[in-house]
Amino acid sequence: MKAVVLLQHGGVEHFDLQDIPEPEIQDNQILVAIKACSFNPVDYQIRRGGPEASLASSMVLGRDTAGIILEVGKKVKHLQVGDEVMAYASIMGSNGTNAERIALPANIVGKKPQNLTFEQAAAIPVVGLTALRTIQQCRLKPQQSIFVIGGSGGVGTFFIKLAKHLGIENLVTTAGSEASEKHLLSLGLAQDQIVNYKQANLAQELLRCNKNMPYDVVLDFVGGTIAEVGAEVLKIGGTYADIAYLATPLAKETLFNKSATVQNIAIYSHALVQDPKLRSNYAKQLNVLATLFEEEALSPLPIQIVGGFSVKTVQDAHTLLENNHAKGKLIMSM
Numbered sequence: 001m002k003a004v005v006l007l008q009h010g011g012v013e014h015f016d017l018q019d020i021p022e023p024e025i026q027d028n029q030i031l032v033a034i035k036a037c038s039f040n041p042v043d044y045q046i047r048r049g050g051p052e053a054s055l056a057s058s059m060v061l062g063r064d065t066a067g068i069i070l071e072v073g074k075k076v077k078h079l080q081v082g083d084e085v086m087a088y089a090s091i092m093g094s095n096g097t098n099a100e101r102i103a104l105p106a107n108i109v110g111k112k113p114q115n116l117t118f119e120q121a122a123a124i125p126v127v128g129l130t131a132l133r134t135i136q137q138c139r140l141k142p143q144q145s146i147f148v149i150g151g152s153g154g155v156g157t158f159f160i161k162l163a164k165h166l167g168i169e170n171l172v173t174t175a176g177s178e179a180s181e182k183h184l185l186s187l188g189l190a191q192d193q194i195v196n197y198k199q200a201n202l203a204q205e206l207l208r209c210n211k212n213m214p215y216d217v218v219l220d221f222v223g224g225t226i227a228e229v230g231a232e233v234l235k236i237g238g239t240y241a242d243i244a245y246l247a248t249p250l251a252k253e254t255l256f257n258k259s260a261t262v263q264n265i266a267i268y269s270h271a272l273v274q275d276p277k278l279r280s281n282y283a284k285q286l287n288v289l290a291t292l293f294e295e296e297a298l299s300p301l302p303i304q305i306v307g308g309f310s311v312k313t314v315q316d317a318h319t320l321l322e323n324n325h326a327k328g329k330l331i332m333s334m
Helices: 041-047 051-055 118-122 125-138 154-165 178-186 202-209 226-233 249-257 267-272 276-294 311-322
Strands: 002-006 015-019 029-038 064-072 084-088 101-105 146-149 171-175 194-196 215-220 234-242 261-264 303-307 329-333
Touching (some): 015 311, 029 084, 029 118, 041 051, 041 311, 051 267, 064 118, 064 125, 084 125, 118 303, 118 329, 125 154, 125 234, 125 267, 125 276, 146 154, 146 226, 171 178, 171 202, 178 194, 226 249, 267 276, 303 311, 311 329
Parallel strands (some): 146 171, 146 215, 171 194
Antiparallel strands (some): 002 015, 029 329, 064 084
């Protein structure tokens, strides 16, 4: 089969279209024909040799996919050939999703929402699982005040959709452009829930939006130096959720001094162990999300189809993500 292979860590010029061996499934696996895959910041971070590169099991990148089952292992009873599915492959697949096919453990795969296209479904797994894990792990409640760093990004967008469905409305988030602001307004946020992160008095303005009170919860979907602002506006004993990396000593010091509870949100954690029960949580949570889409409790994520299956599409998607020029979830359609 054909796959876009990363020849070495570095720039996008190191991608190449190659023929690689067809995946051979084990008794508890399925073979999926990939119909669409999406791109996430972790893809270019791995390409550049970032922290998660050491965990990657294949030089074919990509973690989100939606497709059709071509073959099922002997021990697989709940899935059959022809089923339409979506999955977060992580390091559990035979290869990444920038390929024609992938072998996956059957217990991590969720059903594709029947009312979504393959391209729309491929946008769900990473951001959907991350948003859902954030809500569950932080035990978020409607009455809490929540500052979301990066609400217009992929995870932030899904989180806001899911939070509003669950009645969690007391949110304030950031935007850095008119396009991001319009996007957040389209999600149902009010103007006074959106703050321009480029202003000099950002922390003061964030507190003003919360009646001059520190926030119960800060969700950091961006990382970097803005973590310092998030730590500053968090209340003593509050909860700080981090899906990126607390990149500065000042942020860590402030959170420590405030006796904050820091929740590290890493959805790949279950993939690191060979525990079928833990790994099956991926399928359970994807099916929960699929049902919400089918019931129209959640609307499809905005997507941008970058192109068809090619090296250029992968290169273009990585470049758009690195330069923060993505408009919606970036998709490669097969």
